[in-house]
Amino acid sequence: xxxxxxxxxxxxxxxxxxxxxxxxxxxxxxxxxxxxxxxxxxxxxxxxxxxxxxxxxxxxxxxxxxxxxxxxxxxxxxxxxxxxxxxxxxxxxxxxxxxxxxxxxxxxxxxxxxxxxxxxxxxxxxxxxxxxxxxxxxxxxxxxxxxxxxxxxxxxxxxxxxxxxxxxxxxxxxxxxxxxxxxxxxxxxxxxxxxxxxxx
Amino acid sequence: xxxxxxxxxxxxxxxxxxxxxxxxxxxxxxxxxxxxxxxxxxxxxxxxxxxxxxxxxxxxxxxxxxxxxxxxxxxxxxxxxxxxxxxxxxxxxxxxxxxxxxxxxxxxxxxxxxxxxxxxxxxxxxxxxxxxxxxxxxxxxxxxxxxxxxxxxxxxxxxxxxxxxxxxxxxxxxxxxxxxxxxxxxxxxxxxxxxxxxxxxxxxxxxxx
Numbered sequence: 001x002x003x004x005x006x007x008x009x010x011x012x013x014x015x016x017x018x019x020x021x022x023x024x025x026x027x028x029x030x031x032x033x034x035x036x037x038x039x040x041x042x043x044x045x046x047x048x049x050x051x052x053x054x055x056x057x058x059x060x061x062x063x064x065x066x067x068x069x070x071x072x073x074x075x076x077x078x079x080x081x082x083x084x085x086x087x088x089x090x091x092x093x094x095x096x097x098x099x100x101x102x103x104x105x106x107x108x109x110x111x112x113x114x115x116x117x118x119x120x121x122x123x124x125x126x127x128x129x130x131x132x133x134x135x136x137x138x139x140x141x142x143x144x145x146x147x148x149x150x151x152x153x154x155x156x157x158x159x160x161x162x163x164x165x166x167x168x169x170x171x172x173x174x175x176x177x178x179x180x181x182x183x184x185x186x187x188x189x190x191x192x193x194x195x196x197x198x199x200x
Numbered sequence: 201x202x203x204x205x206x207x208x209x210x211x212x213x214x215x216x217x218x219x220x221x222x223x224x225x226x227x228x229x230x231x232x233x234x235x236x237x238x239x240x241x242x243x244x245x246x247x248x249x250x251x252x253x254x255x256x257x258x259x260x261x262x263x264x265x266x267x268x269x270x271x272x273x274x275x276x277x278x279x280x281x282x283x284x285x286x287x288x289x290x291x292x293x294x295x296x297x298x299x300x301x302x303x304x305x306x307x308x309x310x311x312x313x314x315x316x317x318x319x320x321x322x323x324x325x326x327x328x329x330x331x332x333x334x335x336x337x338x339x340x341x342x343x344x345x346x347x348x349x350x351x352x353x354x355x356x357x358x359x360x361x362x363x364x365x366x367x368x369x370x371x372x373x374x375x376x377x378x379x380x381x382x383x384x385x386x387x388x389x390x391x392x393x394x395x396x397x398x399x400x401x402x403x404x405x406x407x408x409x
Contacts, residue, residue, distance in 0.1 A: 072279060075272070075324030077317045082275035107358075113276045118383055119349055120270075120277040120367035140280040141384065147275070148360065181283045 063091030064130060064166060068185035069176035071147070071160045072140075081105070083145035083160060083176045084138045084184075089130040096127040097172075099165040106149030108162070113141055122146070127167065139187050154178055231390040232383040239377035243345020246338050247307075250319040250331035259330075260376035264302035264395060267370040269348045271310035271363040272321045281367065282306060282325040287388035288395065289326065295396050302395055308333040309343060309350040310363050346370045346378060371395070373402055 069085035083102075089095050100108045110125040128143065130136050138144050145162065156178055164172040247255040266285055270278035285304045292301055306322050308314035311333045314321070318331035333339065343350055348370065353362035369391070371380040379398060382391060 074275075074279065075317070075321040077320055078272060078275075079313075080273045080275040082279075111276070115367060115384065118366055118368050119364050120384075121364040122276070122362055141277055144276045181279070 063093075064089050064095050064097075064164075064172055066164075066172060066174040069162065069174045070184055071154070071176045071178045072181045072184065073156050073178055074154060076153070079149055081147040081150060081154065081160075082111075082140075083108075083147055083162060084140065085145075085162075085174060085176060086135055086137045087128075087130050087164075087172075088135040089132055092132050094129060094132050096129045096167040097164045098127045098167050100145055101163050101165075102147060102161055104151055104160055105147040106151070107146075108148070109146045111144050111146040113144065137187070140181075140184075156180065230385045230387050231394060233394065234381045234383070236378055236380075239373060239375065239379045240347075242372065242376055242378065243341055245334075245342040245345070247332045247334035247342060250322060250333075255330075255332045255334075257376050260372050260374075262374045263300070264374060264399060265372040266302050266304045266395075267307060267346060267372060268304070269307045269309060269343055269350060269366045269368075269370075271308055271350075271365065272314045272317050273310065273360075274363065274365075277367055278306075279325070281369065281384070281386065282322075282329070284386050284388055284391075285369065286326045286329075288386075288391045289328075291388055291392035292395060295392075296399065300399070303328065303330060305330045305332055307339070307343065307348075309339050309365055310352065311335065311339070347381060371398065373398075375402075 065088050067086050067088065069083065071081055071083045074081050087097065097110060100110055102108045110128050112123045112125055114121055114123060124146075125143075128136055136143065147160070158178045159175045160178060162174045162176055164174065166172060242257055242260065245255075245257075249255045249259075266288070268278070268281050268285060270281065272278070282304070289301055289304065304326065306318075306329060308318055308321075308331055314331075314333050318333060322329035322331040334342075339350070343366070348366040348368070350363060350365040353364065355361040367384050369382040369386060370378060371382065373379045379402075380394075382394070
């Protein structure tokens with residue numbers, strides 16, 4: 001299965017790095033470990049395969065995927081919109097979203113709506129963690145992408161382009177669909193969800 | 201003022217950060233209700249509706265009202281509550297006559313930013329919604345009088361500011377008294393059921409008195 005293959009490659013990405021940085025001895029040790037981890041490569045070939053590993057590491061950076069990205073149709077003239085989506089980390093290393101932007105808005109921020117003694121408040125988050133193999137749901141009344149200062153009118157069926165910066169320096173581009181709240185994707189099951197945030 | 205007499209605390213489906221407030225009516229058994237006993241009087245106030253007409257206590261008489269406190273630049277919680285209340289009205293419309301449906305009033309507590317867009321804002325959710333705002337002095341009096349709260353945050357470098365506010369929905373009866381406070385999550389089906397039963401009980405009490 002493709003997914004398990006890419007996972008085992010990810011698991012070995014640190015070995016590949018040490019291979020690049022260290023001596024031939026370190027490289028051989030790394031390769032030996034790689035064999036233990038059941039990667040079908042002979043030790044001698046492993047170091048020659050640096051380049052291949054590097055490509056795979058680059059691919060591994062897209063281990064975070066987005067689904068169900070949407071922006072509720074907002075009343076006209078409003079300066080603040082919200083975007084919701086689910087981010088999944090198919091990788092074996094924890095990732096974090098550290099920034100978000102949209103060319104269609106002046107600012108975009110990672111926000112958390114919270115309730116304290118029945119009072120709703122918003123918190124600007126510095127990052128949102130996505131555990132290895134886990135997912136994080138941005139949903140109404142919780143995590144959301146705050147979109148400030150729309151540069152043009154919003155239209156049902158249109159899209160909002162979002163660019164998420166991840167803590168490994170990669171960027172995840174997502175097109176969120178503008179739709180009525182009634183047509184929104186069903187909220188995900190929270191039972192199995194793991195996530196964390198760090199405040200500003 | 202409002203005493204937490206009967207806590208109907210069926211189930212809090214919230215996990216972790218209380219993030220499971222899903223879409224309208226998606227989760228059952230999560231409605232939290234606090235009822236003052238006896239129903240509490242409304243405070244004195246001088247506010248205006250989104251058409252610029254004075255909003256007085258008379259406007260509560262003879263119908264049930266759902267009051268929501270918020271501000272129009274609120275991207276997440278306020279639109280969520282207002283669209284949920286629209287779902288409540290829709291669900292009630294199959295059970296009660298149109299003239300018996302509750303009115304929904306959005307109390308906009310950020311008049312500087314809210315007043316220019318209030319009409320369009322409330323109509324986006326439902327043509328019949330009423331937006332109400334006024335001076336901070338009057339808003340404070342009214343909001344605190346219905347056991348609510350709001351506070352404007354400090355403006356950032358762009359002059360934008362956050363507004364903290366009660367997310368509860370206040371239920372006002374046709375006697376212009378506060379009958380209940382509903383706290384999120386606000387599953388539309390349960391809120392509709394609660395209001396429907398409240399109507400019947402109230403009408404029965406009126407007949408026996």
